[in-house]
Amino acid sequence: xxxxxxxxxxxxxxxxxxxxxxxxxxxxxxxxxxxxxxxxxxxxxxxxxxxxxxxxxxxxxxxxxxxxxxxxxxxxxxxxxxxxxxxxxxxxxxxxxxxxxxxxxxxxxxxxxxxxxxxxxxxxxxxxxxxxxxxxxxxxxxxxxxxxxxxxxxxxxxxxxxxxxxxxxxxxxxxxxxxxxxxxxxxxxxxxxxxxxxxxxxxxxxxxxxxxxxxxxxxxxxxxxxxxxxxxxxxxxxxxxxxxxxxxxxxxxxxxxxxxxxxxxxxxxxxxxxxxxxxxxxxxxxxxxxxxxxxxxxxxxxxxxxxxxxxxxxxxxxxxxxxxxxxxxxxxxxxxxxxxxxxxxxxxxxxxxxxxxxxxxxxxxxxxxxxxxxxxxxxxxxxxxxxxxxxxxxxxxxxxxxxxxxxxxxxxxxxxxxxxxxxxxxxxxxxxxxxxxxxxxxxxxxxxxxxxx
Numbered sequence: 032x033x034x035x036x037x038x039x040x041x042x043x044x045x046x047x048x049x050x051x052x053x054x055x056x057x058x059x060x061x062x063x064x065x066x067x068x069x070x071x072x073x074x075x076x077x078x079x080x081x082x083x084x085x086x087x088x089x090x091x092x093x094x095x096x097x098x099x100x101x102x103x104x105x106x107x108x109x110x111x112x113x114x115x116x117x118x119x120x121x122x123x124x125x126x127x128x129x130x131x132x133x134x135x136x137x138x139x140x141x142x143x144x145x146x147x148x149x150x151x152x153x154x155x156x157x158x159x160x161x162x163x164x165x166x167x168x169x170x171x172x173x174x175x176x177x178x179x180x181x182x183x184x185x186x187x188x189x190x191x192x193x194x195x196x197x198x199x200x201x202x203x204x205x206x207x208x209x210x211x212x213x214x215x216x217x218x219x220x221x222x223x224x225x226x227x228x229x230x231x232x233x234x235x236x237x238x239x240x241x242x243x244x245x246x247x248x249x250x251x252x253x254x255x256x257x258x259x260x261x262x263x264x265x266x267x268x269x270x271x272x273x274x275x276x277x278x279x280x281x282x283x284x285x286x287x288x289x290x291x292x293x294x295x296x297x298x299x300x301x302x303x304x305x306x307x308x309x310x311x312x313x314x315x316x317x318x319x320x321x322x323x324x325x326x327x328x329x330x331x332x333x334x335x336x337x338x339x340x341x342x343x344x345x346x347x348x349x350x351x352x353x354x355x356x357x358x359x360x361x362x363x364x365x366x367x368x369x370x371x372x373x374x375x376x377x378x379x380x381x382x383x384x385x386x387x388x389x390x391x392x393x394x395x396x397x398x399x400x401x402x403x404x405x406x407x408x409x410x411x412x413x414x415x416x417x418x419x420x421x422x423x424x425x426x427x428x429x430x431x432x433x434x435x436x437x438x439x440x441x442x443x444x445x446x447x448x449x450x451x452x453x454x455x456x457x458x459x460x461x462x463x464x465x466x467x468x469x470x471x472x473x474x475x476x477x478x479x480x481x482x483x484x
Contacts, residue, residue, distance in 0.1 A: 033195060034072070034073075034074050034075055034195060034196065035074040035075065035076055037074075037082075037195070038072070038073065038074040038080060038081065038082055038084075038085055039074070039085055040082075040085075041061055041062075041065040041069075041082045041083065041085050041086035042085030042086055042088055042089060044061045044086070045057045045061040045062060045085075045086040045087070045088075045089045045090055046089040048060055048061055049089050049090060049092075049093040053093070054089075054090045054091075054093040054094040054148070054152075055152055055158060057086075057089070057090045057093075058090055058148065058149075058152060058162075059161060059162070059165050061086050061090075062083060062086040062087055062090055062145070063162075063165050063166060063169060064169060065082040065083040065086045066082075066083040066086075066145075066441060066444060067166065067169035067170065067173070067215070067441065068169060068172070068173065068188070068215055069081075069082045069083070069188075069215055070188060070189060070192065070215045070216075070217065071215075071217065071440045071441065072192060072196050073137075079133065079137055080136075080137070080140050080141075081140075081141060083141065083145075083444070084137070084140035084141050085140075087140060087144045087145050087148060088140065088144070090148055091144045091147065091148050094148055094151060094152070095147075095151075102151075103458060105454055105458060106397065107394070107397075107398055107401075107450055107451075107453070107454040108454070110390055110393055110394050110397070111142075111143065111146055111394070111447060111450060112143065113390050114387060114390040114391060114394070115135065115138045115139070115142060115143055116135070117383060117384070117386050117387045117390065118134060118135075118138060118383045118387055119131045119132070119134050119135035119138065120356070121356040121357050121359065121382070121383040121384050121387060122134045122359050122360060122383070124356040124359075125356060125357065125358060125359030125362050126359045126360070126362065130359075134360070141444055142443070142444060142447045145444060145447065145448060145451075146447045146448065146450065146451045147451075149162070149448050149451040149452060149455075150451035150452075150454055150455045151455075153451070153452055153455035153456070154455055154458075159418070159452070159455075159456075160236075160239075160241060162452075163232050163235065163236060164236065164241065164242070166229065166232060167229050167232050167233045167236065167257050167261070168257070170225060170226060170229035170261060170264070171229075171256075171257045171260045171261060171264075173188075173214040173215065173222075173225075173264065174214075174226065174260045174261060174263060174264030174267070175260060176188070176214070177212040177214050177222075177264060177267055178267075180210055180212045180213070180214070180267075181209060181210050181211075181212050181267045182210075183210075184205075184210040186212075186213055186214070188213075188214050188215040189213075189215075204218070204219055206269045207269065209267075209269060211267070211268055211269045211270065212264070212267040212268055213268075215441070216440055216441050216442070217439065217440045218436075219268045219269065219270050220268065220270040220272055220273060220373075220432075220435065220436045221436065221439065221440055221441070221442050222264070222268045222270070223265055223268035223270030223272070223273030223274070224270075224272075224273045224276070224428070224429070224432050224436065224442050225441060225442060225445070226261050226262075226264040226265040226268065226273070227265060227273045227274075227276060227277040227280070227428050227432075228425055228428065228429075228445060228449075229257075229261045229264075230258060230261040230262060230265065230277070231277075231280060231284075231421055231424050231425050231428065232421065232425075233254060233257045233258045233261060234258065234284070234421065235417055235418060235421040236254050236257075237254045237255070237258065238414075238417045238421075239414045239417060239418075241254060242254035242257070265277070272431075272432055272434075272435030272436055273428075273432055273436075275431060275435075276427075276428040276429070276430075276431035276432035276435075277428055279427050279428060279431045280424035280425060280427045280428035280431075281424065282299060282427075283299075283420065283423050283424045283427045284420055284421065284423075284424045286298075286299045287406060287416075287420035287423070288420070292407070293407075338369070338373065339373050339374060339434075339435060341367070341369065342369060342372065342373065342374055342377060343374070343377060345366050345367060345369065346363075346366060346369075346372070346377055346381060347377075349363055349364065349366075349381060350377070350380045350381055350385070353384065354384060354385045355384050355385070355386065356383070356384045356386075357379075357380065357381055357382045357383045357384040357387070358381055358382065359382065360382055362382075363381050363382070371437075372437060373435060373436055373437060374433070374434055374435070374436075374437070375432075375433035375434075375436065375437050375438040376388060376391075376392070376433055376434065378437045378438075379391055394450060395426060395429070395430050395433075398426065398450055398453050398454070399423050399426045399427075399453075401453070401454075401457045402419045402420075402422055402423050402426075402453055402456070402457060403419075403423065404457075405419050405456065405457040406419035406420050406423070415456070418456055419453075419456060419457070422449060422452065422453050422456070425449055426449070426453075429442075429446055429449075
């Protein structure tokens with residue numbers, strides 16, 4: 032009973048804020064804090080909705096009941112809906128109709144409604160600034176609070192719900208004698224991915240002149256303060272996968288910010304093609320060791336890499352056995368005691384089948400292609416162009432990180448919110464680019480700016 036009441040509180044708060052200030056304010060002040068600061072915990076009744084899942088219900092109801100404009104369907108909409116439908120069908124095929132229906136309800140509240148709401152709200156280009164600021168500010172708060180976790184070895188975000196929900200996640204996640212911070216995200220590597228995404232968003236705010244005012248009593252701008260804390264938060268996760276993925280995203284940004292973008296992109300593509308085989312060979316040699324031997328030698332990084340190197344050859348036969356619909360959630364056999372499927376692509380194929388994996392990969396490819404086309408048509412120094420290549424860098428970061436971690440919890444939801452943001456950005460025709468840039472360049476006229484730190 033207490034779990035249901037607690038999970039329902041964000042929904043009630045969102046309803047009150049919607050009535051008094053509107054759904055946009057509720058998204059900033061209720062939904063995003065519930066998503067970014069609270070663990071993914073659900074009530075035990077039908078649907079198993081989370082804190083953020085209940086918060087989005089009144090926001091979506093208010094937004095779409097008052098909007099009179101017709102919804103403009105895009106390819107991304109069909110890919111997202113198709114992906115979620117296949118997940119539900121796969122779960123139903125493996126576990127029964129009831130569990131398949133339950134998964135669709137969860138996905139509708141956790142992914143589909145936030146996707147639709149964010150895509151609609153970001154049609155107002157100035158709202159994009161407030162939306163990005165709020166995400167960055169909340170991640171900075173997580174990084175600051177997590178100083179306690181890395182110092183004392185205890186996660187305050189989990190401690191708040193101790194005794195109400197069963198303990199989740201790895202409570203003994205140390206590396207090099209330091210506690211790897213997890214925050215509310217369930218695992219250090221997921222927290223590292225969130226920090227990497229936040230840093231890239233903060234860089235976009237920096238490039239477009241947002242938060243250029245100085246912090247109170249500190250000789251540093253607000254946006255630079257956020258960037259430094261996000262870097263520190265990333266360091267405290269001690270997660271190599273997100274660091275490598277972030278480096279890949281940085282290369283994408285460097286190519287698009289070059290004076291000659293087309294030449295830089297060509298050079299990046301050539302360098303990637305030339306280095307692909309040598310890098311693959313070096314990585315293959317590194318991971319082709321016994322994880323137990325690496326553990327005995329105290330080489331934690333090689334142990335983790337070797338574990339991931341064994342996953343694909345070990346579990347691919349299971350994927351081939353049930354290609355269409357997978358095994359359902361937690362339904363596949365555990366091989367050689369490897370319970371954690373630390374590869375999002377493999378995890379999707381195992382759980383929901385190759386059709387779901389195909390749509391997920393298509394989202395990772397098709398949406399960036401649209402962003403590239405949009406960016407190349409924009410002025411290279413415009414806020415719209417920088418938004419496009421910042422999102423491209425985040426896609427590259429996520430695509431690389433997915434090879435080392437499952438996409439779960441808040442990271443999965445953030446991915447779909449980024450798809451919504453990208454789709455909203457590129458939905459304008461080329462003739463609207465000037466007005467888009469102008470909107471992004473005048474954030475001080477936006478009514479919500481004073482709620483940001």
